[in-house]
Amino acid sequence: MTYRTGFWLRVYLIVRHLFQPLMGLVLKRRLRQGREDPERMGEKLGLATAARPTGRLIWLHAVGVGEVLALRPLIMQLLAADPEVNLLITSTARSSARVLQGNLPPRTQHQFLPLDGPKFVRRFLAHWRPDLAIWSEQDLWPGAICDCAAAGIPLAYVNARMGPESYRRRARFSGVYRDILARFSLIAAQDEGTAAHLRALGAVDVRVTGSLKPAAEPLAADAGQVAVLRAALAGRRVWVAASTHAADEAAVIAAQVALGAEWLLILTPRVPDRALDICEALDVAGLAWLRRTAGGVPGPRVSVWLADSFGELGLWYRLAKVAVMGGTFGSIGGHNPWEPLCLGVPVLHGGSVHNFAADYAQVDAAGVARLLEAEDVAEALKAVVGDADTAPRAAAMIESARAALLPLAQDLRALLRLPR
8 A cells, every 4th residue: 555655754764764873872872871771772773582473463562661551451352352363562661671571461572662763673573573563652653653554564553642732742743643644544542632633633534442541451460479478467557659759759658657557558669769769758757667679578667668679569459458549649640540440459649640530530430549638648548448349349340441442452353464
């Protein structure tokens, strides 16, 4: 099929050739700064570190941890529908690889997305030979998309999300977006606002399927470790503050001071490298703490278990009676409330939820989550612990969302290239 390649997209495709040597230099600089994984940096140059499985392969791309985990319900639908298909997940954020280590579904591999230089993408496509490429949320790389289309690889864009500010930035390059969106055979938006923005950028056929996040799959955890820690923490009222930032930590630390020794806070910062700053704040508050990376289990005098590790939220949610969601007490915009809810854990949160506005409105209305002010966290925890209604209500919502994914999964499977 011949696609339109307007002036600005042609300019981009020429510039990516010219800037390809610079991309490699930038990557080396990031490696020296400790911002790249030396063992896997080659993946960003299109050099695979894993073998391609036999049979048909679906490639899904998402930028970071939250976006990758949001794809898991769709991945499970695709795997269940075809026992012979294999999946490749790519991402760009280094942290996503760490979290995915314990959360990869069966028949699924992870690689980093190559930089958008023609040589890098060509290497990637030659090795993996995907039979369908699925892009998600907001991360669209024009060169890679054009290369896929030129190679005859079907393209889909799912879980698309674009707020007013994102739209205004992209509208400056509307010619580029019009041309690359035309290369997608299927475009599915999270909401009507996103669909309208995509249409304004030139997308012709956009369906609204809602967010993938309500169909959440539980984060993984070792069952033996869960059992051991539950026994070790018996008698404590355990709560978790998940994916926190500084403003969230101020609220939950104050709450733990008010709650007393019977309670144990598992504090999981969004960026574990901030652990030393958090320890200082805990010392100022007079709270005894233990770092997860130091080993051991909190004794009765420890008030805060600082989870300065990656990829263990599935464990912490299984130990906790309540989750306070990070990113909601400052200006961050919140993190995914469905991850604790799909394990039956009620959610408390602040008012900064613009990244998940529809999700928080839904869970608040269903009574499985509650909006509160920072100074009310301690009292809200006392009220919510022991709420037996959250688990069944949340389970019903999630099962309904998973069932609604089936038509999308079927339409994606229909796009797969025929066996060659």
